[in-house]
Amino acid sequence: MIFDPELATQAYMATLSGAARARSDAYFEGGYWLILWSALAAIVANLIILRTGMAAAISRWARRTSRLRWLRSFLFAVPYLMLATLITLPLDIWSRFVREHDYGLSNQDFGAWASEAALDIVISTILLSLLFIGIHAAIRRAPRSWWAIGTGLTAAGLTVMIMLAPLFIEPLFNKYTPLPASPVRDAVLAMARANGVPATNVYLVDASRQSKRISANVAGLGGTTRIALNDNLMRQPADEVRAVLGHEIGHYVLNHVVKLIVTLTVILAIGFFIASRVLPALLARFGARWGVTEVADPAILPVLLLVATVLGLLLTPLMNTLVRTNEIEADLYGLNAARAPDAFARTAIKLSQYRKIEPSPLEEAIFFDHPSGHTRVLTAMRWKAEHLGQPDVR
Numbered sequence: 587m588i589f590d591p592e593l594a595t596q597a598y599m600a601t602l603s604g605a606a607r608a609r610s611d612a613y614f615e616g617g618y619w620l621i622l623w624s625a626l627a628a629i630v631a632n633l634i635i636l637r638t639g640m641a642a643a644i645s646r647w648a649r650r651t652s653r654l655r656w657l658r659s660f661l662f663a664v665p666y667l668m669l670a671t672l673i674t675l676p677l678d679i680w681s682r683f684v685r686e687h688d689y690g691l692s693n694q695d696f697g698a699w700a701s702e703a704a705l706d707i708v709i710s711t712i713l714l715s716l717l718f719i720g721i722h723a724a725i726r727r728a729p730r731s732w733w734a735i736g737t738g739l740t741a742a743g744l745t746v747m748i749m750l751a752p753l754f755i756e757p758l759f760n761k762y763t764p765l766p767a768s769p770v771r772d773a774v775l776a777m778a779r780a781n782g783v784p785a786t787n788v789y790l791v792d793a794s795r796q797s798k799r800i801s802a803n804v805a806g807l808g809g810t811t812r813i814a815l816n817d818n819l820m821r822q823p824a825d826e827v828r829a830v831l832g833h834e835i836g837h838y839v840l841n842h843v844v845k846l847i848v849t850l851t852v853i854l855a856i857g858f859f860i861a862s863r864v865l866p867a868l869l870a871r872f873g874a875r876w877g878v879t880e881v882a883d884p885a886i887l888p889v890l891l892l893v894a895t896v897l898g899l900l901l902t903p904l905m906n907t908l909v910r911t912n913e914i915e916a917d918l919y920g921l922n923a924a925r926a927p928d929a930f931a932r933t934a935i936k937l938s939q940y941r942k943i944e945p946s947p948l949e950e951a952i953f954f955d956h957p958s959g960h961t962r963v964l965t966a967m968r969w970k971a972e973h974l975g976q977p978d979v980r
């Protein structure tokens with residue numbers, strides 16, 4: 587009998603049906619709206635802060651408190667970002683806590699979730715405020731060409747953060763340990779070594795503290811690069827763990843982190859350039875009403891973030907497609923490395939419990955940062971069709 591990849595894919599698709607499929611579709615499609623609601627919430631929060639004069643008030647306080655311009659930028663940014671976070675907090679609690687529980691995806695009670703969310707907010711507020719010191723200084727000195735310096739600073743900050751996150755940020759939220767001794771561990775580390783990934787760079791992460799999802803990731807840069815397999819994944823059959831690790835090794839070997847930073851830098855440059863042209867126009871049109879009339883005023887930060895939010899929303903399909911392209915490459919690398927197309931397909935079905943399994947091609951292009959279950963299973967079945975008959979592929 588001839589093996590037909592399309593028919594084999596349809597057989598896999600049929601394993602997620604009825605209520606289970608309706609549920610994963612609803613969860614994922616709700617996410618489309620969340621992209622819009624989150625952007626609208628950020629826009630409304632910034633407009634409230636500007637229109638009510640709160641931005642101007644915080645700015646007056648920052649300018650009274652210090653004569654140092656760089657410190658004024660920082661002193662404005664911290665309370666402003668806290669305030670903006672507070673305004674959008676109800677939506678964040680609903681989308682990141684209530685909704686995850688409604689769909690049975692979270693293992694955290696509210697206290698544990700809230701303390702992690704608070705830590706997350708503190709870290710991102712400090713980092714963003716530090717970045718604003720540099721960007722605001724560039725804006726004051728070079729009102730037309732600051733976008734280039736802003737791009738450089740942001741890209742450099744991003745690179746340093748990606749490099750240091752496995753050492754200083756991720757351990758604040760989860761425990762990373764070497765894989766415990768088991769036959770799975772031996773198979774996994776052998777595959778890593780065979781693909782040029784040092785065994786010391788493969789870790790186990792206790793992601794079940796937060797979530798029921800199976801996953802793995804590559805993080806870090808240069809010397810800090812590491813692959814982490816989560817404990818939910820490690821409870822799956824050995825061939826599925828190998829299939830996922832093959833995918834992660836693909837990210838590692840194909841240098842996806844570095845490539846993404848380079849691509850992001852180009853996008854940042856375009857975004858900052860647009861912002862540098864829109865900012866003066868917005869200040870000229872609305873500045874008097876907001877109490878923010880000149881770029882030396884640190885209260886331009888909410889105006890900048892308004893622009894960033896709109897650009898971010900418009901760029902969502904492009905960003906998703908850039909990330910998804912890397913994911914497809916990693917899938918193909920993983921199939922070649924693990925040579926377990928059915929294990930990969932079974933994992934794709936498990937992942938489809940919270941990712942719509944058969945979207946339309948346009949829907950996948952716009953909203954998916956990973957290939958859909960259908961795309962992944964079809965890719966695996968095509969691979970299988972071309973390798974059937976080889977001794978290790980059944």
Ligand SMILES: [Zn+2]
Pocket residue numbers: 833834837913916
């Ligand atoms: Zn991936």
